[in-house]
Amino acid sequence: MSETTFALIGPGRVGRSIAYRLVQDGYHLSAIISRSLSRAKEAATFVGATGCASCDLSAVTHADIVLLAVADDQIATVAEELAARKIIKTETLLVHFSGLHPAVILRPKGGLGRVASIHHLLSFAEPERAVVALSGTPCAIEGDAAALAEAETLVRAWGGEPFRLASEHKGLYHAAACVASNFQVTLAALARDLLAPCGLDAEAARALLLPIQQATSANLAQLPPESALTGPIVRGDFGTVQAHLHALTQTVPQALSLYRQLGLATVALAETSGRLPADAARRLRQELSTDAP
Incomplete structure (x- = not known):
């Protein structure tokens, strides 16, 4: 069992999920800090470490590891306050969970501590699901060279699979994660809403679309996108795409x-797959690029 102590700043879905797994692995939780004491107490109950809730940043003073699970635009502010209060020691490990910001944001001018960032390729919609789903989840880590090995140990403690990422690539990496996760949800909502004019309410439409969404995800789990692609574009069904455009224009x-x-991007993918002839691709690309009169 680990004797390492950690403190959590920001007991939201990400923070409490990770804290739960670390406590289960034997890490000692010394403090959960939030601007709302009731929220900190709620998270402490979820984690199974009651009595550590606080609204005072100085509660992190004796922790070996300080986890900042706050919104991206709050990381620098919290780090600056920790530095101003001189709470962090040279040997303290500070970690944030932003997929975008580099770890160095945790060490403002005059700040101490070793810094690392860890980002999970996982959606934290519900902590109860996330604590299970963390097992096997890829986690990007970057930061001080002296902190990376410990960051990898943390990730493995909650069952994740760490991989190292250069700081300068975080922006592109995070964009990829958002396309894969957030935009997938947006597209699901769009597909649902397109069925409203067909007389289907939102819940009925969602239920009807779920099997094809699940089948597509299952295909992507086994195949590269070029092989998983199905539908009218990869078949070169020009008339079907025309009918889609007409229906959308009218409704x-x-x-x-x-x-x-999306159609143009799909044409490019279909060409790459080798299943869409060049002449069909040109015709589809022209139709998709031409605004209706």
Whole structure:
């Protein structure tokens, strides 16, 4: 069992999920800090470490590891306050969970401590699900060379799979994560809403679309995108794409622009797959690039 102590600043979905797994692995939770004491107490109960809730940043003073699970735009502010109060020791490990910001944001001018960032390729919609899903989840880590090995140990403690990422690549990495996760949800909502004019309410539409969404995810789990792609574009069904554009123009014109952009990207993918002939690709690309009169 580890004798390492850690403190958590920000007991939201990410913070409490990770804290739960670390406590289960034997790490000692010394403090959960939030601007709301009731929220900190709620998180402490979830984690199974009651009596450590606080609204005072100085509660992290004796922790070996300080985890900042706060919003991206709050990381620098909290780090600056920790530095101003001289709470952090040279040997303290500070970790944030932003997929975008580099770890060095945790060490403002005059700040101490070793710094690292850890980002999970996982959606934390519900902590109860996340504490299970953390097992096997890829986690990008970057930061001080002296902190990376300990960051990897942390990730493995909650069952994750760490991989190292250069700081200068975090922006592109995070964009990829958002496309894979957030935009998938946006597209699911768009597909649901396109069925409203067909007489289906939101819940019925969501239920009807779920099997094809699940089948597509299952295909992507086994195949590269080039092989998993199905549908009219990869088949070169020009008339079907024309019919889609006509229906959108008549009924949901606000969705046309996104359909066209996604269609063009799908044409490129279909060409790369080797299943869409060049002449069919040119014809589809022209149709998708031409605004309706």
